[in-house]
Amino acid sequence: MRRRTLISAAGVAGAFSAVSFARPAVAQRSAVRTGLDRLAAEDWARLRGGTVGVVSNLTAVDREYRHLVDRMHAAGVKIGGIFGPEHGFRGSTRVGGDSGTDARTGLKVYDAYRVTHDQWAALFTEAGVRTVVFDIQDVGARFYTYIWTLYDSMVAAARLGLRYVVLDRPNPIGGRAFGPMLKPAFTSGVGLKEIVQQHGMTVGELARFYNGEFLTKPARLEVVACEGWHGGLFAADTDVPWVMPSPNMPTPDTAAVYPGTCLFEGVSSISEGRGTTRPFEISGSPSLDYRWRDTVASHNLPGVALREAYFVPVTSKFTEQLCGGIELKVTKPSAFDPIRTAVAMLVEARKLPGFAWRDDNPGRPPFADLLFGSDGPRKMIDAGASVPDIVASWQDDLTAFNQRRKPYLLYPRGH
CATH class of the missing domain: 3.90.1150.140 (Aspartate Aminotransferase, domain 1)
Structure with a gap:
């Protein structure tokens, strides 16, 4: 893009x-707690005691626009590496991903855009990861690449026996599905598996769907669900901050x-x-x-x-x-x-x-x-x-x- x-x-x-x-004017925005909000309220308890890898980008913010990684790092959670999708971890690249050292935290950033399952596994192994955390805002379309970053990283995590934790966020265009189904002969980087064009699911729901329908070896999946969201709410109806x-x-x-x-x-x-x-x-x-x-x-x-x-x-x-x-x-x-x-x-x-x-x-x-x-x-x-x-x-x-x-x-x- x-x-x-x-x-x-x-x-x-x-x-x-x-x-x-x-x-039409929204009388009052629905209060929604994202997976990040809920995990932070628990003082990151379920992530302590092991090395965490974070699959994320610029959208993983709380309602004060503080980033997940910055908060985890400040709280002393041990982060072995950050894995950035298309456009990079901090959103600093126009095309492709990025790699190097994150200036704010000093943590290592791995370019995880368009990497294979074997490459994902190698990156997780290099970073010493035992738990993978995914937090990226999706937009609800099959050809938006972040949901395939989710799928590919889940496959690799399952192969290695890693725990995979999805911090869920609302689908900004609601919970209804529309459009044609992907057929196997037409898989590509903009569609790896058989879902419809507007899937109408959150990333947490997609992760559960992938785990039950597509992964031959299921991941040790945990979804930290949103509170206060339902499929009839669109982005303008909630108080969840929008970061492009x-x-x-x-x-x-x-x-x-x-x-x-x-x-x-x-x-x-x-x-x-x-x-x-x-x-x-x-x-x-x-x-x-x-x-x-x-x-x-x-x-x-x-x-x-x-x-x-x-x-x-x-x-x-x-x-x-x-x-x-x-x-x-x-x-x-x-x-x-x-x-x-x-x-x-x-x-x-x-x-x-x-x-x-x-x-x-x-x-x-x-x-x-x-x-x-x-x-x-x-x-x-x-x-x-x-x-x-x-x-x-x-x-x-x-x-x-x-x-x-x-x-x-x-x-x-x-x-």
């Missing part, structure tokens, strides 16, 4: 539809649309908004204008309003070119389906001249297929299928996934 940069003045231009974009988990995920509004509009990373002819201050919330290209917005709006998509938008990316696709397109404004999170919305955008864009899927990796499936998890949705879009038919194509898999995940859920869902 590339560094977030400033949008030009042209980015604020564009006509608004008659629909109000104001989100990657350079192009600046706000919870970005997270809300990301499981859908990240699909435009699989389209070479349309920008997904990288190089602007609203990545994934705006999409477009130099050849698009208000007509794309109007045709997509005709689908009467629930929970979202569409703004005709113009922007000039300063990096990534169409750098320094004026683009026309759509800005998404989620008006009712509980009714919004980001994947259905993105499919409607793709269906209408596919009808226009110049549309092209990204296909820059010979011998591998088109990138859109890796994001969807199969080639079915792309082929249906190419064939001119309707949005309802495309969405219906994955409903059986989605229903099966919802049933399969039930034993591993920790929080009420209410549907």
Whole structure:
């Protein structure tokens, strides 16, 4: 994910539809205690007496924005090493991970981005780890890489017989699942195992799901669950601090649309908004204008309003070119389906001249297929299928996934 940069003045231009974009005011935010909050309140008791390895990044903060590692270190917990995912432990890298010595604590940082299970095991062994602690804010999409850092490190910990402790955090986009299932032939770094596109689970629930469904040797897993969260709460409904988990995920509004509009990373002819201050919330290209917005709006998509938008990316696709397109404004999170919305955008864009899927990796499936998890949705879009038919194509898999995940859920869902 590339560094977030400033949008030009042209980015604020564009006509608004008659629909109000104001989100209903939250009367009172729900008080939620994260796994970190609960562990700190216990004075880290369950981590004392052994060497701990911490898989974490900049998002592992308490409500005063104090970092997990800084607090553990100050409290005298023995930390053998820190294992940083994509963008590094402190969020200091635009691409890849980082390694070296953490300036604040003097602890060793290991680059754990895209390492194999064998490499994870070697890193844990080198650090003398007996307990692994995971605390990273996820955003709820299958192709966001931190959940696969969780999976890979769990496999290695299980192999070594290590204890694995997940400090849970709310899913910022709620507990509902949407979208197609990943098929085994389409595994990649943006999807290693069979889950749906918007999984609707917390990292603690995912860890339980991985342990029960995918690990041949289960890990010695402990989840320090949140208190006060349920699947009907979104980021704006809670008092959990937000720290942007990657350079192009600046706000919870970005997270809300990301499981859908990240699909435009699989389209070479349309920008997904990288190089602007609203990545994934705006999409477009130099050849698009208000007509794309109007045709997509005709689908009467629930929970979202569409703004005709113009922007000039300063990096990534169409750098320094004026683009026309759509800005998404989620008006009712509980009714919004980001994947259905993105499919409607793709269906209408596919009808226009110049549309092209990204296909820059010979011998591998088109990138859109890796994001969807199969080639079915792309082929249906190419064939001119309707949005309802495309969405219906994955409903059986989605229903099966919802049933399969039930034993591993920790929080009420209410549907």
